[in-house]
Amino acid sequence: MFDPKKLKKDFPIFSRKINDKSLVYLDNASTSQKPKSVINALTNYYETFNSNTHRGIHTMSEEATAAYEDTREHVMKFINANLPKEIIFTRNTTEAINLVAYSWGEENIKSGDEIIVSAIEHHSNLVPWQELCRRKNATLKIIPIKTDLTLDLAAYEKLLSKKTKLVSITAMSNVLGYMPDLNKIIKSAHKVGSLVLVDGAQSVAHMKADVKKLDCDFLAFSSHKMLGPTGVGVLYGKFEILSNMNPFMFGGDMVKSVEQHKAYWNDLPWKFEAGTPNIADVIAFDAALTYLDKIGLENIHKYDQQLLKYAVGKFSKYEKDGVSLILPKSDTSSILSFSIKGIHPHDIAQIFNDEGVAIRSGYHCSQPLIEHLNLSSTARMSFYFYNTEADIDRAEIALKRTLKIFKS
Amino acid sequence: MELYSEIILDYFKNPVNKGIITEPSGTCTEHNPLCGDKIRVDLVLDKKGNVSEAKFSGEGCAISQAATSMLTEKLIGKTPAQIKKIDNEEIYKMLNIPISPGRVKCALLGLVTAKKAAILASPRKPAKK
Structure with missing residues (x-):
C-alpha cells in the first residue's frame, strides 16, 4: 500500500523543526531526503566491514568488493541495462556527463561536427558541450522552447543532419518539470547516425528509466536525488560504445598491468573508475534502490501528478496578487516554479x-532558460513521494504571509 | 529580530536615490550570479573630489535593494578613499537585521559595487563653455 504519511516516518529528518515549525521539505529537485535504511547501510559499512575494494584478500575487503559490485548489479536491473559493466560509478551526474565529453567526445568530435542540446538544460548538460565544441571547433545547436514552455520538436527535426554526432537532452527539466518526448527524440537522432545522452538527474527518481526501451546510448544520473547518499553518480553506456572509449582519469584500479613507461587498461567498468571509489556511499545507494523498488516508480509517478495538480490548484488562486506559475502546457511532473x-x-x-x-530560489543552474523566460530568477517547489497535500497547505500559508509582508 | 523590519521594507518599497545619473564621474554594475541580482551604482564627484550625488539601479531582493539605497545616502560627502574603507560590519550595523550566511552577498552587493564605482571615479571637470 502506497501511503505517503507512513513512508514519511522512514525519514528521520522529518522530526526536525525549522523556526519552531515542523519541516516541510519542498526542495527535492536539489536533493532528496534519506530513509533510515540508507543511513543504516552507511553506518553498517563503517562499523562492520570498512575496507578497500578490488584489492585485498582479507575477509572485509572481499565483503566490501561484493557489496560495491552488488550495487552495480542493482543499478543495472533498476534501469534495465544488459550488463553490470555498462554501469560506471562517478561522483555525480555532472561527472558522468563530463566523462562522456572527455572520453568519447575527445576522440569522436571533429571540426565541423554538431552537438544538439535543448534550451531547458541544466548547466551540467550544457557547459561540458560548450567546452567540447570550443576545443574541437564544432557547433552547438539548441532545440528551442515554445511560448507554451514545451520544446519545439519540429525545429529539432530540422537541426538534425549527417553532421549531428550527439544529442544530449534532459529527461525532466529541473525548472519546469517538463518531460520531453524522448522516444521521438532518440529515434530521430539515430536515423541520422547520432548518439543520444539522456540527463536523468531529475527523472530517474520519479519514473521508470528503461534504457532498452528508450534505446539511449548514455544515461547519467545521481544517487542523492533518489534517496541515496551524495557523492555517487552513474553513467550508463551501451557496451559496444563504452568498450571503444578510452579512460580520461588515470591511476590505481583502472589498470591491469603497469610497466615503468606504459600501462594497460583494466576491463570495463573499472577502466573508468580510477582511484579508491566512494565505497560507503555506493554501498548505501543499494539500500536506496531497494527502498524505491519496494514503493514502485509507477506509484511515485502517479502521486507526483496528484501533488502537482493540488499545488497548481492552490497557487493559481493567487494570480490576481501577481503570482505567476511557470508551467508548461503538458508533460510536467513534480516541479512547480513560480x-x-x-x-x-x-x-x-x-x-x-x-x-x-x-x-529553492535563484537560477537553478539554468541561467539561459531563466533569462529566456525574462525573469531574473524564480522560486521553485519540488515534490517527492513523502510530501503530502498538508505540506502544500503549509506552503500556501507561507505564500499568504509573503504577500502580506510585501504587498500591504 | 525581524529580517523584514519596517525600515528595510520601507527602503525596498520607496527606495531613496534610485535611478541613473547620465554623466557620472564613476559607475559600476555588479552581478550576484547565485540569485540573478544586478546592481548599478553611479557617483558624481564635486571639484574637491567628494561625492555630491549617488544613485543606484537594477534588480534584487529586498535586502540588497534596501542596503544599497541606505548606502547611497551614506556615500554623500565622502571621498573615494573613504568609500573604499567602509567595511562589512558598517553595513550590518546600518541594516540592523540578522544576516544569515545565505544573505551576506545580498547585504554586501551594493557596497562592492559602490567601492568599484568609487575606484573608477575621477573628479568632474568643469563644463567647457
Whole structure:
C-alpha cells in the first residue's frame, strides 16, 4: 500500500523543526531526503566491514568488493541495462556527463561536427558541450522552447543532419518539470547516425528509466536525488560504445598491468573508475534502490501528478496578487516554479523558511532558460513521494504571509 | 529580530536615490550570479573630489535593494578613499537585521559595487563653455 504519511516516518529528518515549525521539505529537485535504511547501510559499512575494494584478500575487503559490485548489479536491473559493466560509478551526474565529453567526445568530435542540446538544460548538460565544441571547433545547436514552455520538436527535426554526432537532452527539466518526448527524440537522432545522452538527474527518481526501451546510448544520473547518499553518480553506456572509449582519469584500479613507461587498461567498468571509489556511499545507494523498488516508480509517478495538480490548484488562486506559475502546457511532473510580481525569489524563499518550508530560489543552474523566460530568477517547489497535500497547505500559508509582508 | 523590519521594507518599497545619473564621474554594475541580482551604482564627484550625488539601479531582493539605497545616502560627502574603507560590519550595523550566511552577498552587493564605482571615479571637470 502506497501511503505517503507512513513512508514519511522512514525519514528521520522529518522530526526536525525549522523556526519552531515542523519541516516541510519542498526542495527535492536539489536533493532528496534519506530513509533510515540508507543511513543504516552507511553506518553498517563503517562499523562492520570498512575496507578497500578490488584489492585485498582479507575477509572485509572481499565483503566490501561484493557489496560495491552488488550495487552495480542493482543499478543495472533498476534501469534495465544488459550488463553490470555498462554501469560506471562517478561522483555525480555532472561527472558522468563530463566523462562522456572527455572520453568519447575527445576522440569522436571533429571540426565541423554538431552537438544538439535543448534550451531547458541544466548547466551540467550544457557547459561540458560548450567546452567540447570550443576545443574541437564544432557547433552547438539548441532545440528551442515554445511560448507554451514545451520544446519545439519540429525545429529539432530540422537541426538534425549527417553532421549531428550527439544529442544530449534532459529527461525532466529541473525548472519546469517538463518531460520531453524522448522516444521521438532518440529515434530521430539515430536515423541520422547520432548518439543520444539522456540527463536523468531529475527523472530517474520519479519514473521508470528503461534504457532498452528508450534505446539511449548514455544515461547519467545521481544517487542523492533518489534517496541515496551524495557523492555517487552513474553513467550508463551501451557496451559496444563504452568498450571503444578510452579512460580520461588515470591511476590505481583502472589498470591491469603497469610497466615503468606504459600501462594497460583494466576491463570495463573499472577502466573508468580510477582511484579508491566512494565505497560507503555506493554501498548505501543499494539500500536506496531497494527502498524505491519496494514503493514502485509507477506509484511515485502517479502521486507526483496528484501533488502537482493540488499545488497548481492552490497557487493559481493567487494570480490576481501577481503570482505567476511557470508551467508548461503538458508533460510536467513534480516541479512547480513560480514568481511574484515585485517580490524577489530570495525574499519569497526566506519567508517560506520562516514558516518551516524549504524551497529553492535563484537560477537553478539554468541561467539561459531563466533569462529566456525574462525573469531574473524564480522560486521553485519540488515534490517527492513523502510530501503530502498538508505540506502544500503549509506552503500556501507561507505564500499568504509573503504577500502580506510585501504587498500591504 | 525581524529580517523584514519596517525600515528595510520601507527602503525596498520607496527606495531613496534610485535611478541613473547620465554623466557620472564613476559607475559600476555588479552581478550576484547565485540569485540573478544586478546592481548599478553611479557617483558624481564635486571639484574637491567628494561625492555630491549617488544613485543606484537594477534588480534584487529586498535586502540588497534596501542596503544599497541606505548606502547611497551614506556615500554623500565622502571621498573615494573613504568609500573604499567602509567595511562589512558598517553595513550590518546600518541594516540592523540578522544576516544569515545565505544573505551576506545580498547585504554586501551594493557596497562592492559602490567601492568599484568609487575606484573608477575621477573628479568632474568643469563644463567647457
